[in-house]
Amino acid sequence: MQQEKQVLCKTVESLNSSGSFRVLVGVTGSVASLKLPALVDQLLQLPGVDVRVVTTEHAKHFYKHAEVAVKIYSDKDEWELWKERTDPVLHIELRRWADLLVIAPLDANTLGKISNGICDNLLTCVVRAWDTSRPLLFCPAMNTAMWLHPITAQQISRLKEFGYMEVPCISKKLVCGDEGLHNFPQTVAVPNDHLSVLPFNQEAPKMPRNVQTGKGAMAEVSTIISVVEQHLHKSKEKPEESQ
């Protein structure tokens, strides 16, 4: 009995946390995942914030693991951790651990899955098990053609019905044709009319004739950080709810 109790108390050591506000970052297979190291670095600069990352397999193509300053969990960890009945289940431990989940970027594929309740990897299992009284932010990022498909709006409004909060994508001027390499740093961001909150007050530069406007790019990291900061402040106002 004693032994069973000890086993039941098994914890995931990498989830021991000194932070008072725990942010779990979900990252999916969009080129915007190359911003993951910057996003994590800036989150860690917020006072009292601790960060962990959950990645999909495809997202791994876009960032360098060594450049991400915190523990990254993937599907392999989920299945390596669980060997027998008394072992912790990683997606449940992660949803317990996190005060806030921010999926940045949220690609079209994972958007489709989570809006339909599909949970076939670590990230989508965390989302499926999410305590909806806690904030979940999602930052869509996709090719303009994907963005404009009518199913995108339907799926995004579904997520909002669940209480999840969108950090809207932005338009970028593309020099690259309609393939929409919208998230690469050499493209030039221009503000959207309805996104006047973005800290971007420069006049749009004159672009060559082959340039197109590409809606669907992930919000700037600075925008995501400021939304997380708002939730951090809210949690300080009600400390008992963030435990």
Ligand SMILES: Cc1cc2nc3c(=O)[nH]c(=O)nc-3n(C[C@H](O)[C@H](O)[C@H](O)COP(=O)(O)O)c2cc1C
């Ligand atoms: C180079 C490259 C860039 C991609 N960029 C995006 C993107 O920005 N947004 C998107 O929705 N899908 C993008 N995709 C497609 C996704 O990676 C693909 O749908 C994948 O299955 C997503 O898997 P995941 O949601 O499990 O990460 C890209 C694919 C490639 C090869």
